[in-house]
Amino acid sequence: MSSPVEFRKYGDVALVIVDNPPVNALRHAVRAGLLDAFTRARGDETIAAVVLGCAGRTFVAGADITEFDKPPQAPGLSDVIAFLDEMNKPVVAALFGTPLGGGLELALGCHYRVAAPGTRLGLPEIKLGLIPRAGGTQRLPRLAGMAKAMPMILSGDPIPAGDALKSGIVDEIADGDVIAAAIVFARKVSALRPLPRARDKTVTLDGDFETLAAPFVKRARGLDAPFAAIEALRCAITLPIDEGLTRERESFMRLRAGDQSKAQRHIFFAEREAPKVRDLPKDVSSREIRRAAVIGAGTMGGGIAMCFANAGIPVTLVETGADALARGVEKIAANYGVAVERGGMTEDEKQRRMARIERATEIGAASKADIVIEAVFEDMDIKREVFAKLDDVSKPGALLATNTSYLDVDAISRATGRTSDVLGLHFFSPANVMRLLEVVRAKDTGPDVLATAIALARKIGKVPVVVGNGHGFVGNRMLRVRSIEAERLLLEGALPSEVDRAMTEFGFAMGPFAVSDLAGLDISWRMRKAQGARAEIADQLCEIGRFGQKTMKGFYRYEPGSRIPKDDAEVVALIEATSARLNIARRAIAPDEIVERLMFPMINEGACILEEGIAQRPGDIDVIWVYGYGFPAWRGGPMFYADLIGLPRIRDRLTAFAAETGDKRHEPAPLLARLASEGKGFSDR
């Protein structure tokens, strides 16, 4: 097989080009090829300088993450960089695209860096539960100073080329083709000695190390990698570089073998796998989306319209009442206003985005749109009425999407005479912020309609997961199971704050009752009433007007102007009275039991969802929970978590819950029971 690294000569400059699509990841053959090429350049007396560049869409975007689960194979990236440290002629990295992780470390090992204007540079390892392993924590602070390096490494967020130039990470921004600019640069510096090496510089601190680290320590709750990153950075100021490099590598190896990083790597790949639909023909064509329309200017509709405006797609917002429309538009303007106030957007940009939102009070205004998204009240009759009208007014070939969060998309679709154009697009609130998009494939949804929706989702910055049409799809169906269990725990002896604390300690940003108070208890109350269902505690709270934060009382009480939940004696009394009325003996419930009681039934429901084909893969369910419901990414989502615990334990606990509660729904799902008995996990299904 030919090497993914090419060696060319331009007079006295050697050009080393990595060509390993799609992102030039540093797989073994690339590392070996680089070492060969640099060795050749070093030994060739006609070569005065070397340029390291890449083919394709980006400079090396990192280590090859798929190799992380395999035994390391020499040469490692550190060996390549150590070779550069000993190089006898200058090496100039020509950066463009996203030099990330190992890619940036490789560039930091070069003597100079020239970057194309749009380049984004970063060390994102922390997002995979790791730290850099080939000198990133030692060389970056030496080049850019600790005050710049620490936030880059601890946040994992990339910085633009201009910023990198200011901080000394790059030496020049290319004017024109970056490789050509790097060759010119290389000729200019070819005779300069000594060669500048990041390793020879001393770290500038610009402040006190502990003060710089404090905000990251505060945010690192439950996570291992941030602490390891801070320790590695501390080594950059306390130890000679070679010792620092050894410590960094040891930490990396420990993190790589740990469950947190495995979970985060799982989510990285699951997110990229989720939009792939197994039975979708490879050559399916997409329809072009030039204009959108959103029906309903409430919170959801407004948020969805913002997604289009943000992505540069003109959108018509339709609401029947002029006042409701004005309120919806005001809310959008206010949302953008907050971004302007916080410095995240200019006033001009706000105006440009607002100008992309056309307002209308007649549904006929949707006739220009290539996609229409309905976001009206969650009621089947109302939705069917809207779709019947859309069938009349929409142009041929337009995608017709419902934003329902649990209703039957086939039933909605049948209100039209073009069922193959209809699908569900379930956005999560706030729609302009939350990244998850459940793409609901109805019975008749056309393959090109599905492909178009997936491509559009990515264009508007969402993480699409294709799901089947079943009540509540994936996320809300599992959430419902958790809500029932959470109520049961209250009746059996736990308080809302105890349940919430167990879940925040597990890693969720908020517990289920605090979330209910934030979202408003009345919404699910209305939904339950429509379905003839009841939640003992939540319904009683609604009956006495405790709708959550909006009434300053829900499962908790809130002080004026505060969102901090406080235990409320009235709620405790109500819960205790209900337990007594239902003859349930209250007992102390330990946090571990709370976690199991909430998590295992959800996992069981996930197993049913897989068996029914509502989700294609366990990883899809994990992505939905991480991006839509705040499941901690470092736990990998509910199905990954289940595999870590081991399915036999979950099966046994579910069997016990079923016996204790008399609830047959707790009996292990056939898929879960089978995998458990075969000693397998969901990922081996």
Ligand code: COA
């Ligand atoms: N190792 C192995 N595969 C990688 C990879 C890596 N470091 N980075 C990306 N890929 C793969 C993706 O899995 C995807 O594969 P697929 O097409 O089979 O699904 C493909 O490359 C394209 O990646 P994608 O993320 O869809 O493209 P993008 O253009 O949106 O983003 C990056 C490109 C580089 C910004 C993004 O992939 C990224 O952030 N990668 C991780 C970088 C990183 O963390 N590096 C440090 C590793 S320690």
